Amino acid sequence: xxxxxxxxxxxxxxxxxxxxxxxxxxxxxxxxxxxxxxxxxxxxxxxxxxxxxxxxxxxxxxxxxxxxxxxxxxxxxxxxxxxxxxxxxxxxxxxxxxxxxxxxxxxxxxxxxxxxxxxxxxxxxxxxxxxxxxxxxxxxxxxxxxxxxxxxxxxxxxxxxxxxxxxxxxxxxxxxxxxxxxxxxxxxxxxxxxxxxxxxxxxxxxxxxxxxxxxxxxxxxxxxxxxxxxxxxxxxxxxxxxxxxxxxxxxxxxxxxxxxxxxxxxxxxxxxxxxxxxxxxxxxxxxxxxxxxxxxxxxxxxxxxxxxxxxxxxxxxxxxxxxxxxxxxxxxxxxxxxxxxxxxxxxxxxxxxxxxxxxxxxxxxxxxxxxxxxxxxxxxxxxxxxxxxxxxxxx
Amino acid sequence: xxxxxxxxxxxxxxxxxxxxxxxxxxxxxxxxxxxxxxxxxxxxxxxxxxxxxxxxxxxxxxxxxxxxxxxxxxxxxxxxxxxxxxxxxxxxxxxxxxxxxxxxxxxxxxxxxxxxxxxxxxxxxxxxxxxxxxxxxxxxxxxxxxxxxxxxxxxxxxxxxxxxxxxxxxxxxxxxxxxxxxxxxxxxxxxxxxxxxxxxxxxxxxxxxxxxxxxxxxxxxxxxxxxxxxxxxxxxxxxxxxxxxxxxxxxxxxxxxxxxxxxxxxxxxxxxxxxxxxxxxxxxxxxxxxxxxxxxxxxxxxxxxxxxxxxxxxxxxxxxxxxxxxxxxxxxxxxxxxxxxxxxxxxxxxxxxxxxxxxxxxxxxxxxxxxxxxxxxxxxxxxxxxxxxxxxxxx
Numbered sequence: 086x087x088x089x090x091x092x093x094x095x096x097x098x099x100x101x102x103x104x105x106x107x108x109x110x111x112x113x114x115x116x117x118x119x120x121x122x123x124x125x126x127x128x129x130x131x132x133x134x135x136x137x138x139x140x141x142x143x144x145x146x147x148x149x150x151x152x153x154x155x156x157x158x159x160x161x162x163x164x165x166x167x168x169x170x171x172x173x174x175x176x177x178x179x180x181x182x183x184x185x186x187x188x189x190x191x192x193x194x195x196x197x198x199x200x201x202x203x204x205x206x207x208x209x210x211x212x213x214x215x216x217x218x219x220x221x222x223x224x225x226x227x228x229x230x231x232x233x234x235x236x237x238x239x240x241x242x243x244x245x246x247x248x249x250x251x252x253x254x255x256x257x258x259x260x261x262x263x264x265x266x267x268x269x270x271x272x273x274x275x276x277x278x279x280x281x282x283x284x285x286x287x288x289x290x291x292x293x294x295x296x297x298x299x300x301x302x303x304x305x306x307x308x309x310x311x312x313x314x315x316x317x318x319x320x321x322x323x324x325x326x327x328x329x330x331x332x333x334x335x336x337x338x339x340x341x342x343x344x345x346x347x348x349x350x351x352x353x354x355x356x357x358x359x360x361x362x363x364x365x366x367x368x369x370x371x372x373x374x375x376x377x378x379x380x381x382x383x384x385x386x387x388x389x390x391x392x393x394x395x396x397x398x399x400x401x402x403x404x405x406x407x408x409x410x411x412x413x414x415x416x417x418x419x420x421x422x423x424x425x426x427x428x429x430x431x432x433x434x435x436x437x438x439x440x441x442x443x444x445x446x447x448x449x450x451x452x453x454x455x456x457x458x459x460x461x462x463x464x465x466x467x468x469x470x471x472x473x474x475x476x477x478x479x480x
Numbered sequence: 481x482x483x484x485x486x487x488x489x490x491x492x493x494x495x496x497x498x499x500x501x502x503x504x505x506x507x508x509x510x511x512x513x514x515x516x517x518x519x520x521x522x523x524x525x526x527x528x529x530x531x532x533x534x535x536x537x538x539x540x541x542x543x544x545x546x547x548x549x550x551x552x553x554x555x556x557x558x559x560x561x562x563x564x565x566x567x568x569x570x571x572x573x574x575x576x577x578x579x580x581x582x583x584x585x586x587x588x589x590x591x592x593x594x595x596x597x598x599x600x601x602x603x604x605x606x607x608x609x610x611x612x613x614x615x616x617x618x619x620x621x622x623x624x625x626x627x628x629x630x631x632x633x634x635x636x637x638x639x640x641x642x643x644x645x646x647x648x649x650x651x652x653x654x655x656x657x658x659x660x661x662x663x664x665x666x667x668x669x670x671x672x673x674x675x676x677x678x679x680x681x682x683x684x685x686x687x688x689x690x691x692x693x694x695x696x697x698x699x700x701x702x703x704x705x706x707x708x709x710x711x712x713x714x715x716x717x718x719x720x721x722x723x724x725x726x727x728x729x730x731x732x733x734x735x736x737x738x739x740x741x742x743x744x745x746x747x748x749x750x751x752x753x754x755x756x757x758x759x760x761x762x763x764x765x766x767x768x769x770x771x772x773x774x775x776x777x778x779x780x781x782x783x784x785x786x787x788x789x790x791x792x793x794x795x796x797x798x799x800x801x802x803x804x805x806x807x808x809x810x811x812x813x814x815x816x817x818x819x820x821x822x823x824x825x826x827x828x829x830x831x832x833x834x835x836x837x838x839x840x841x842x843x844x845x846x847x848x849x850x851x852x853x854x855x856x857x858x859x860x861x862x863x864x865x866x867x868x869x870x871x872x873x874x875x
Contacts, residue, residue, distance in 0.1 A: 122538035
């Protein structure tokens with residue numbers, strides 16, 4: 086059977102099999118990147134499904150429009166306008182089947198074979214996969230604690246010039262490091278990039294998972310030219326099983342996304358969208374987010390305490406101020422994939438850091454999720470992991 | 481803003497705006513391609529959602545596996561095995577977000593820029609759109625009442641040779657003509673194509689919408705080499721708002737689809753999949769299909785009667801033995817897009833036939849849905865359409 090050329094580049098069997106091992110039920114898994122299921126407001130979601138089926142069953146079970154259920158788009162636009170002092174209209178949004186679909190569609194929209202995509206690195210594995218499928222060259226741009234490094238970005242632009250079609254960034258509590266860009270860096274980035282005809286994919290999946298007193302300003306706040314495709318989602322703040330997310334960009338871009346949405350799956354699930362807006366209009370979504378952030382903050386605190394006690398001194402990390410992950414560096418040359426194999430033997434899992442680099446991967450880092458396991462499992466898992474790490478590093 | 485080359489080929493603004501007009505609530509629309517919403521078993525679906533949330537709420541609201549909810553895959557495999565005397569295993573299936581996603585992923589899997597895809601014509605508009613996005617050359621192969629014409633297929637293969645990577649077919653009650661391939665033609669096709677390294681996309685969306693005494697044998701029944709990607713869906717026999725469909729192919733192909741599924745949207749909606757299998761295991765899905773087929777058959781009968789009375793003699797058509805559509809040919813040179821503009825002025829809509837051709841479009845055909853409108857609206861709409869057609873043809 087003859088396949089398309091793109092297929093050859095997409096498989097990472099080693100990681101896939103490690104990840105499948107992590108899904109064993111007996112595993113203490115710090116590898117997930119999702120909210121903790123005990124936070125799902127199941128009773129309210131059930132009530133919302135009921136009401137939607139009672140009040141609008143036929144509509145809920147029919148095709149949605151390709152753009153998405155209008156009342157949900159209104160509710161999302163209102164919320165973004167309130168959170169970030171914007172004036173987005175519901176017609177500027179399209180509902181996607183998770184943010185992953187927005188990433189895939191962005192590849193489809195912008196990328197021809199051989200184009201270059203810049204990534205702040207490390208970066209989200211799923212974005213690398215989605216965009217690699219469009220046969221782009223994926224190029225790393227280094228970050229520091231304030232965000233993407235403008236000088237490094239300039240170097241990449243000098244090197245690749247017009248071949249660069251897209252920059253993928255996660256300015257808020259990013260996956261995998263949980264770092265947020267500083268306000269100053271956001272402005273510098275947008276001022277700098279405004280001089281180039283390059284689209285920006287702003288992935289805001291973690292924006293509201295904040296342990297700080299106020300939300301960061303999204304890059305769209307500074308977007309004078311309309312360069313940004315903004316991706317928001319309910320997967321991290323509510324639940325991922327509904328597959329409801331959205332994209333926002335200026336009209337010229339959205340008109341094309343609408344054509345692509347029809348092409349990739351006609352429309353999202355009507356009932357899932359209607360459930361979501363019913364919930365938002367009848368329950369306390371903001372309160373829900375506050376509640377989960379309090380829980381994740383307490384789990385972060387527990388993990389920080391344990392890690393400082395159990396991990397070897399050679400392992401370094403920053404304290405996350407939001408998001409879902411702790412990012413740990415081992416000494417140079419220590420391969421975290423090897424560490425994972427040892428950890429899996431003791432029924433503990435995490436994600437090796439190399440997977441988060443589009444190129445020039447560092448092998449000595451690892452991503453540890455703190456949102457998903459119970460306190461008891463965090464204590465047990467981090468204690469085990471610390472012990473294995475000490476042996477691993479001393480070898 | 482610089483977009484990918486593929487974008488230029490994807491827009492059909494005229495059709496899009498005509499279709500948007502068809503969605504006006506005052507319109508008698510024969511343009512849809514979906515089940516009639518009054519057939520949705522809303523109470524049973526509601527009960528299924530409830531039970532799933534009560535019994536497995538956390539799982540239902542979390543990410544599904546990329547392959548899809550295992551019990552649903554089992555239920556689908558069992559049903560296909562029973563219907564068609566096959567021995568498919570649940571591991572041979574992947575759940576997709578509607579068949580449209582399976583079409584998109586098939587483009588992604590098989591097509592490089594400049595490859596050729598053959599279509600039995602006329603063919604499903606959504607497949608043309610999905611596959612066009614991969615910058616293939618779309619080539620028409622003529623059909624007769626028995627299916628794709630083998631001599632025409634041979635001509636295309638002689639002409640395009642190895643450039644042909646994929647053939648898209650809908651052997652059962654196809655969209656837009658409702659024709660089914662004869663059993664003889666199915667065998668001839670599979671014997672002929674077995675000599676070539678070309679993948680076959682078998683879209684079985686309408687297979688069970690049959691007014692005949694037994695189901696057709698799918699092409700996979702005759703697939704000795706494992707060339708076929710089979711696409712099944714609940715959108716036509718149950719409801720489209722859940723976005724639950726599936727693909728089946730041999731392992732070599734499915735392993736690659738699994739990677740692509742992760743890339744395009746990580747996974748389908750867990751709750752929608754769990755609802756679907758709950759319904760299948762606790763209610764009478766086969767009985768439901770019998771019921772809707774009886775309804776659609778009676779609507780087809782009504783439409784055939786009216787069309788024979790109201791349409792001008794110059795309009796020709798075959799009586800559908802399943803599916804959702806009546807396919808009507810006007811005299812040569814009469815453009816059905818012009819007829820649609822006149823019909824919309826009288827609040828009646830259908831889909832002009834030219835949209836269903838990948839190339840060499842015939843302009844004098846039209847697709848009329850018979851499943852979706854009430855008896856009253858069928859009577860009113862066909863009467864109006866007949867009157868307009870008579871004037872249009874005599875001009």
